[in-house]
Amino acid sequence: MAESTTEQTDKQAPKPINGNNGSFTLTGRLHSFRNAFHGVALMLRSQHNAWLHAFASFCILIAGMFFHLTDPEWCWIILAIMAVWTAEALNTALEFLADAAKPEYHPLVKCAKDVAAGGVLISAVGSVAIGLLVLGPHLITFLRAHF
Numbered sequence: 001m002a003e004s005t006t007e008q009t010d011k012q013a014p015k016p017i018n019g020n021n022g023s024f025t026l027t028g029r030l031h032s033f034r035n036a037f038h039g040v041a042l043m044l045r046s047q048h049n050a051w052l053h054a055f056a057s058f059c060i061l062i063a064g065m066f067f068h069l070t071d072p073e074w075c076w077i078i079l080a081i082m083a084v085w086t087a088e089a090l091n092t093a094l095e096f097l098a099d100a101a102k103p104e105y106h107p108l109v110k111c112a113k114d115v116a117a118g119g120v121l122i123s124a125v126g127s128v129a130i131g132l133l134v135l136g137p138h139l140i141t142f143l144r145a146h147f
Helices: 005-012 026-046 048-066 071-101 107-146
Strands: none
Touching: 026 048, 026 071, 048 071, 048 107, 071 107
């Protein structure tokens, strides 16, 4: 008798890296958070653009506090910042994977890296647009009042 699809899938499923057989444990969750923070730190250490994103994020957050943004405005700003950081993290992960899979130059690896970098660019341009829409009116009001 042939094996069911579920049995075939179970045999092919990779074993969990943390060794807890997929069960939910507090220590497993703590390890996951530790790994995630390690990933963010690694991104900051290895990617120059991450430092630019960090500086821009800091400046935007300071501007938001200065202009006393409303809750909905904060939501837009946080979503924009989060979009850029997420795109940068995915781009970095793809670069690491591509370099591990094919350390020497390959045109398809270059294409993959270029597309991932394009995703970061799209995210950054969209975030700038959101920033201008949210912070622009506050900045104009401030400049008119003080100059």
